[in-house]
Amino acid sequence: MIGGLLVASTGWRGIFLINLPVGVAGWITAARLLPGWRPGKEHRLDLWGIALSSLGLTALVFGVQSGEAYNWATVAGPVTIPSILAFGVLCLAVFIWWQHRNTREPLLPLRLFHNRNFSAAATAGGAMGAAMGGLFLPLMIYLQNALGYSPLATGAATVPMFALSSLCARLAGKQSDTASPRMLAALGFALLIAGTGSLVAQLHTGVSLWALMPSLLVSGIGIGLVSAPLASIATRSLETALIGAASGVFNTTRQLGGALGSAATGVLLQADIGNTATSATQAALAFPVAALLVGLACCAVARPTAVTAPAG
Structure with missing residues (x-):
């Protein structure tokens, strides 16, 4: 929503200004709150x-x-x-x-990939990043260019989705300690596939944001259920010395997936640009659906991990 407001008031270049207060706040928080612990082992x-x-x-x-x-x-x-x-x-x-x-x-450390759960979670994380990059780029363009909504209205349309996603992520993070993170992530991918697929089916000239809202909310629940359980799958069964490297690789695959996902959907949009905006957007949205199916398959490949008994 803030991005939509910045685009409406300052132009698209203004969206990069949001990085300034976030970066300053992160720097101050790190300087004041992060511990000064240093490992006894010297690293290179x-x-x-x-x-x-x-x-x-x-x-x-x-x-x-x-x-x-x-x-x-x-x-x-x-x-x-x-x-x-x-x-x-x-x-x-x-x-x-x-x-x-x-x-x-x-x-x-290549021995990370000897762990089947880490390999599955890293691949699923990349697929998730690709799906998110591939979902929002064509959808935001379609809402503005084809349906005529303002950048602010388009940004506001995602607020309920991400509010619900944040709530579900918090709950999934707690549940992944006592329930199966593999099943939670699989449920999240399934809901994302259903939400994205229903968006594709509903796109047509004149469709309202209210008609699209149920699909966006289902997708928001799916996003919330995937993130924390995937991180748990990636690191739970690793030796302590590898957890730092595993976390870095896992997050890198998500970022790389997002970059390639937005690029791939851009290519699909360009390839279908001669047809209607609706058909071009539907063709582009086929990519995130395929990526989500890969993520769901990775959840099936991962081994069930032991869960921790609740405290007390």
Whole structure:
């Protein structure tokens, strides 16, 4: 809603201003509240791992996001979108090789993926990020450009959804300590599939936000049920020394999934732009549904984990 207000009052560039107070508040909170604990063991940065992973991910995300803008051809001189994508894949391949060779303190301990629950949760997290990036981009564009709602009204339409999502996330976080996080996450993915699928079915010229609200609320419940249980699945059965790295990798897969998801839906929108806005949006929304199905399948693959008995 704040984003919609900023767009309406300052233009789309104004949305980046919201990062300033959030960043300042985070800096002050970290300085005042985070403990100054230091581990007894001295750590060293994996500089090669940082460089290779950064180059690879940057090239891959740029190539996918900007491919349509450059017509999947030349960017500048001999540099083309296919060559950028190939460079990204090569850097990531060398990064994996280096993580295997680096026996001291690799950026990404590959033994994380020997744990089936972590692998399933990380893949599901990436699918969740891709689905969220792929859901809101075409939907927000459709509400404004095809249905004529203002940026503020479009942003306000998501407030009930995310308020319900926050409430469900809080409850799911508590329940994942005593109930099966795998079942909670699976239920969340199922509700997201139902909510997103019903949105696709309802899109037509003249549809009102009130008609779309039940689907948005169901999706909000699904979002709330997925996040905390997935994190629990990713880390619950790992040895303590790996939990920090696991948390970092898990969150990175979600961010990367979001970037690639928004890029993929943008490509689908462009590919179907010759048809009606409704058909283009429906084609783009097929991607998040497919990503959510991957997340649901990952929940089925994960092993059930032991639950903690409630205190008292």
